[in-house]
Amino acid sequence: MLKSISPGIKKTYVGYTNDLKSRLKKHNNNKGAKSTKGYKWLLIYSKKFKSKNEAMSFEYKLKKNKFGRKKILDQYIK
Numbered sequence: 001m002l003k004s005i006s007p008g009i010k011k012t013y014v015g016y017t018n019d020l021k022s023r024l025k026k027h028n029n030n031k032g033a034k035s036t037k038g039y040k041w042l043l044i045y046s047k048k049f050k051s052k053n054e055a056m057s058f059e060y061k062l063k064k065n066k067f068g069r070k071k072i073l074d075q076y077i078k
Contacts, residue, residue, distance in 0.1 A: 001013070001014050001043075001044055001045040001046075001062070001069065001072055001073075002014075002015075002024070002027065002036070002041040002042065002043055002044065003041065003042050003044045003073065003076065004039045004040065004041060004042075005040045005041065005042045006038075006039045006040050009039055011039065012044075012069055012073060013027070013033065013035060013036050013041065014059055014062045014063045014069065015032075015033060015059060016052070016055050016056050016059045018052075020043070020046060024041060024043055027039075027041045028040055028041055044072065044073070044076040045072045045076070
C-alpha cells in the first residue's frame with residue numbers, strides 16, 4: 001500500500017507487483033497507474049504471497065476494504 005506524500009493530499013493506493021522498487025519508481029515518475037499520476041508516493045505496507053492469484057485476491061479485497069486500509073494507515077502514522 002502506498003501513501004501519497006504530496007502536500008495536502010490524503011490518498012492511498014493498493015496494487016500488485018512482482019518488482020516493488022521498480023513499481024514505486026514508476027508511480028513517482030508518473031508512469032504508474034492512472035490514479036497515481038501527479039502525486040509522490042511512499043511505501044507503507046507490503047506483503048509477499050506464494051502465487052500471483054493469492055496476491056491479486058488480497059489486493060482486490062484490500063481495495064474494497066476502506067476500514068482495512070485505514071487500519072494500515074493508522075499503524076503507519078503512529
